[in-house]
Amino acid sequence: MTKSKVAISIVTYNSRHIFDVLENLKKEFGNDKSFRILIFDNNSSEEYKQDLKKYRDFAEITFHNENKGFGFGHNSNLMKSPDDYFLVFNPDIILEREPFRKMLKLMEDDTSISLLVPKVLNSDGTTQHLIRNRVTVFDYALRFIPFKLVKKIFDKRLSSYECRDLPDDKTVNVLIGSGCFMLLRGKAFQEVGGFDERYFMYFEDYDLCLKFSLQKKRVVYTPFSNVIHYYERGAHKSFKLFKIFIISMIKFFNKWGWKFI
Numbered sequence: 001m002t003k004s005k006v007a008i009s010i011v012t013y014n015s016r017h018i019f020d021v022l023e024n025l026k027k028e029f030g031n032d033k034s035f036r037i038l039i040f041d042n043n044s045s046e047e048y049k050q051d052l053k054k055y056r057d058f059a060e061i062t063f064h065n066e067n068k069g070f071g072f073g074h075n076s077n078l079m080k081s082p083d084d085y086f087l088v089f090n091p092d093i094i095l096e097r098e099p100f101r102k103m104l105k106l107m108e109d110d111t112s113i114s115l116l117v118p119k120v121l122n123s124d125g126t127t128q129h130l131i132r133n134r135v136t137v138f139d140y141a142l143r144f145i146p147f148k149l150v151k152k153i154f155d156k157r158l159s160s161y162e163c164r165d166l167p168d169d170k171t172v173n174v175l176i177g178s179g180c181f182m183l184l185r186g187k188a189f190q191e192v193g194g195f196d197e198r199y200f201m202y203f204e205d206y207d208l209c210l211k212f213s214l215q216k217k218r219v220v221y222t223p224f225s226n227v228i229h230y231y232e233r234g235a236h237k238s239f240k241l242f243k244i245f246i247i248s249m250i251k252f253f254n255k256w257g258w259k260f261i
Helices: 016-031 048-053 070-078 097-110 137-144 148-153 157-163 187-191 204-214 238-254
Strands: 008-013 035-041 059-062 085-089 112-121 181-185 216-229
Touching: 008 016, 008 070, 016 035, 016 097, 016 112, 016 157, 035 048, 035 216, 035 238, 070 085, 070 187, 097 112, 097 181, 097 216, 112 187, 112 204, 137 157, 148 157, 181 187, 204 216, 204 238
Parallel strands: 008 035, 008 085, 035 059, 112 216
Antiparallel strands: 085 181, 112 181
């Protein structure tokens, strides 16, 4: 296995944005040997796999024979990887070279940072509020309640939960960053055992951040770099994904303690 500075890990299952994402990565990073692109396919359709194979000259692709989830795929890519930094990267993220260079420099200059997350934007430039400094059952109930009046009554609570007041002029420590885009110090990720594979999907990023917190490893948010995320909010639209979300949430609170308010 050839060592690079950064291993970019992408886990996919019939993800509709991934080919645009890979074309963008080719444009931004080209043949830069300091980056490796690692794709783990969770048993997508045969047609999808054939399309992925067209990128074998650019990425190292693993085709798994069953879908064992987000954490399993990233662990398979990264737990034995020798690279200095790992970028956990959703297949619906658009990343430009210069913002990423800023993130990487911040990690290189401050060795106390184990995990760095940037500002995450929608395609229209608005901010996705994905940072968390607490996790409670009540906050999740508020997010899923469809009644606008209830959300209006608890707007301050939701604003606090979604960390909408994060500064735009300095980096800050946070409790939890989003797994859609995480720049990790490789050894730190491996030292905490990577993602907990008991979560098929959802909450494995929260779990990872709390494991870092237990070991006094810093999780940091930077407003000076951003990425675009084609946020699908699948658990809000699909009963199947909502069911997976609830199962993962129960596993998370069983592990870390039930906090209702």
